[in-house]
Amino acid sequence: MPRLTSLFADWAELNRDGAADGPALADALLRASQVLTDEMLRSMPATPEDAAAALASSPFADRVEGAYLAIEWMESFCSSLRLPVAEIEGGWDISDGEDVYFGPRADLADDPDTPDDTRPFLRVDGVRQWPRP
Numbered sequence: 001m002p003r004l005t006s007l008f009a010d011w012a013e014l015n016r017d018g019a020a021d022g023p024a025l026a027d028a029l030l031r032a033s034q035v036l037t038d039e040m041l042r043s044m045p046a047t048p049e050d051a052a053a054a055l056a057s058s059p060f061a062d063r064v065e066g067a068y069l070a071i072e073w074m075e076s077f078c079s080s081l082r083l084p085v086a087e088i089e090g091g092w093d094i095s096d097g098e099d100v101y102f103g104p105r106a107d108l109a110d111d112p113d114t115p116d117d118t119r120p121f122l123r124v125d126g127v128r129q130w131p132r133p
Contacts, residue, residue, distance in 0.1 A: 004081050004097040007032035011127040012101060020125040022067045026052035029069075033077070040080035045072050055124060068106060068121040092122065093130075100130045 003009070010028040014020045033048030041047065046054075051073045058067060071092070078085045078094060086093045091105040104126040107118040 002097055003099075004083055005032050005035065006096075007077075008094060008096050008101040008103075008127060009099065009129070011124060012129045015125055015127060020067065022056040022058045025067050025124045026056035029055060036077075036080060043080060044076045045070075064106070064108065066106070066123045067125040068108060069124050071105070071120040071122050074103075074122050091126075101127055102130055103127045 007028060010032065011020075011025060014024050014028065029052045030048055033052075036044075036048065051069060055067055055069050074092075075085060077083075083097070084095045087105075088102075092103045094101050094103060104123040106121050106123050108121050109115045109118045
């Protein structure tokens, strides 16, 4: 099966090379989102530009290390491209049609004043390719 998006391969490569800062990860997201149709974009909870801006700005930088993207957006992206996503212990298993990647999960509060009000986020700077058997 052909690769349906380069997003996860790009993220895994950035993470492997140590260049995984928020802006580089956000640029990869914007490049990968160019294939989304208007219909796909309307079904998403936010635009790719909004998701990329959130990823690049590191909203949790003063509380936790890493670059994070709300899983609601990522699941919508994967659903639009018909990518299989499975929740597994500690994160998500995502295939791009050619390879399979692991994305770590973090439950974070958007608002530091309500630390118990958490939701799941994908730790983008932790995305890596599963080893081939």
